[in-house]
Structures are given as C-alpha cells and as structure tokens.
Amino acid sequence: MEQGLLHLYWGDGKGKTTAAMGLALRALGSGKRVVIIQFLKGGNSGEIPLLAQLGAEIYRGKAGQKFVFQMTPEEKAATRELQNQNLAAAIAQPADLLILDEAGSAEELDMVNVDLLKKAVLERPAGCECVLTAHTPPQWMLDAADYSTEMKCHRHPYQKGIKARKGDRILTPQHHLPADIERTSFHIITEELEMMGMTPPPEHEAVVKRVIHTTADFDYARNLHFTPRAVEQAVKALHAGAVIVTDTNMALAGITKPGLAKLGGTACCYMADPEVAAAAKRLAPPGPSQR
Numbered sequence: 001m002e003q004g005l006l007h008l009y010w011g012d013g014k015g016k017t018t019a020a021m022g023l024a025l026r027a028l029g030s031g032k033r034v035v036i037i038q039f040l041k042g043g044n045s046g047e048i049p050l051l052a053q054l055g056a057e058i059y060r061g062k063a064g065q066k067f068v069f070q071m072t073p074e075e076k077a078a079t080r081e082l083q084n085q086n087l088a089a090a091i092a093q094p095a096d097l098l099i100l101d102e103a104g105s106a107e108e109l110d111m112v113n114v115d116l117l118k119k120a121v122l123e124r125p126a127g128c129e130c131v132l133t134a135h136t137p138p139q140w141m142l143d144a145a146d147y148s149t150e151m152k153c154h155r156h157p158y159q160k161g162i163k164a165r166k167g168d169r170i171l172t173p174q175h176h177l178p179a180d181i182e183r184t185s186f187h188i189i190t191e192e193l194e195m196m197g198m199t200p201p202p203e204h205e206a207v208v209k210r211v212i213h214t215t216a217d218f219d220y221a222r223n224l225h226f227t228p229r230a231v232e233q234a235v236k237a238l239h240a241g242a243v244i245v246t247d248t249n250m251a252l253a254g255i256t257k258p259g260l261a262k263l264g265g266t267a268c269c270y271m272a273d274p275e276v277a278a279a280a281k282r283l284a285p286p287g288p289s290q291r
Contacts (some may be wrong), residue, residue: 005146006121007131010104012217013151016133016245023131028054032096036060037086039106039198040068040079040222042197057093059086068109068222069203076111083112085096096130104141105222135219153216185213203231214254233244241265 007023009016017038024034028051036051038060052058061082071079082108090098100120106112122144124130132141143149189209193199197222200208211220232277240265246252260267270276 004127004129006144007147008137008145009149009151010134010137010140011151014154015151017101020101020131020133024051024056026195027097028056033091033094035093035095036096036099037090039083040111041102041104050228053069059090080111086118087112087116095128097133098124101133103132104137107138137208175220207231238263
C-alpha cells in the first residue's frame with residue numbers, strides 16, 4: 001500500500017462493505033494500521049468485534065435508531081454532529097488504511113460535513129490507502145478514485161427465499177410457492193433490518209420492506225423518503241376506488257388486479273397506447289428544423 005491509492009465501491013449490488021472489510025482484514029494480516037468509520041450504522045455486525053480484536057480502530061454509530069427521514073431536526077443535528085466527531089477522531093489516528101464506509105450516503109443525506117469528508121479523503125497523509133463505499137457516489141468521489149468498482153444487483157438470494165443467517169449465512173431449503181418465497185423474504189428483511197439497528201415506523205414499514213423485497217437493496221431503508229401522511233392518503237385513495245396510472249408496463253404487471261378490483265379501482269399504463277403516442281407527437285413543440 002505504498003502508493004496510497006483510493007478505492008471506491010459503489011452501486012446497488014451487495015458486497016460494497018464486504019469488499020472494504022476484506023481489505024481491512026488483509027491489511028491487518030500484513031501488520032498495517034487500519035482505521036474504519038461506518039457512517040449511520042448501528043446494531044451488531046459480526047466482523048466488527050473481530051476486526052477490533054485484530055487491532056483496527058473503529059468508529060461507528062448514530063444518535064438513536066431511527067431512519068434519517070424519521071428524525072426531528074434536533075435528532076438530525078445530533079446524528080450529524082456524531083458523524084463529524086467520529087470522522088474527526090478517525091482521521092486524527094495514524095493509518096495505513098482508512099475505510100469510510102457509507103461515505104456516499106452520509107453526504108447524500110447531509111449527515112456529514114462535506115469539507116471535512118473531502119479533506120479526509122483528498123488530503124490524507126502520503127502512503128495512506130483509502131476505501132470509500134457509496135450507493136450513489138458524488139462526482140468528486142468518482143473523479144478521485146484510482147479503483148472504481150460498481151456493484152450491480154443482477155440476482156439476490158432474498159428473491160428466492162434463501163434466508164440470511166448471522167455468521168456463516170447458512171442457507172435454508174428453497175421454497176417453490178410464491179407465497180412461501182415472499183413470506184420468507186419478508187422475514188429475512190425484518191431480521192436484517194434489526195441487525196442493522198433500523199426499525200421503520202409502523203405506517204411506513206410495509207412500504208419499506210416491499211421496496212427492499214422487490215429490489216434486494218437495503219440502502220432504500222436509509223434513502224426512501226415519505227412526505228407527511230403519504231401512506232395514509234394513498235390507502236384512502238385506494239379504498240375510494242382510485243385509478244392507478246403507471247409509467248411502465250412492468251409496474252402495471254406488478255399490481256394485484258383482483259385485489260384492486262375489490263376496492264373498485266383500476267390500473268392502467270399508456271406508454272404503449274397508439275393514441276397517446278399520436279397525441280404526444282401532435283402536441284410536441286416543433287424542433288429546430290420545423291421552426
């Protein structure tokens with residue numbers, strides 16, 4: 001690690017933190033000094049105690065166990081202050097490897113001082129290797145990275161009902177009925193959120209878990225935002241027989257039509273409707289060549 005390069009693991013796929021912790025283990029095994037900060041992460045994670053036993057300096061946690069979107073302004077301020085304190089303490093330690101886990105999410109959610117974060121990364125001591133993880137990294141991280149690895153989710157065991165386990169992640173037998181797969185998936189999601197120290201509020205829980213189930217992306221637990229009473233108003237609209245208009249046929253196919261019909265509602269998508277296409281063409285503003 002003599003050159004002090006910058007690694008960036010990002011994207012919607014699983015494995016970003018896993019890759020970062022693997023580098024930490026390799027560095028510790030080589031007698032290197034390792035400093036880790038995990039932004040906005042609480043709860044138990046099996047690798048953390050072991051890495052600490054091996055000599056890693058670790059800074060993590062948040063003020064309370066709420067999602068950022070659930071926090072009051074005071075709680076957000078306290079959480080942001082804790083992240084900044086952890087970051088300042090981490091970069092004050094001598095390190096051969098500095099890991100800033102969830103740095104992208106911390107910046108995206110305004111939970112860290114960006115100037116301090118950039119200083120930690122871009123002005124780190126010569127010879128200090130640095131690792132960043134992010135779901136959607138800001139442009140400066142992409143520009144600065146020597147290694148940029150995008151993790152893309154093409155398939156995930158949650159979608160097959162394969163249960164995640166603490167430690168060795170033993171696999172349970174696969175289910176065959178869709179209802180069994182869905183039930184197991186939601187059970188897994190609940191367990192994982194608890195291990196991450198995250199509990200959605202009751203009014204948002206079903207939506208958050210459904211989005212994670214559909215995408216296999218737990219970052220939505222942090223990044224999904226609701227306007228006040230959004231779920232309540234949506235439920236009222238459905239019970240009033242609302243018409244659901246989707247912008248993709250895939251989303252339309254995912255709506256349970258019999259259940260919607262019982263409420264007197266319908267669902268439709270006009271993206272492939274010839275009349276809509278003709279109207280859009282007719283109403284479109286003229287192009288430069290037509291003016």
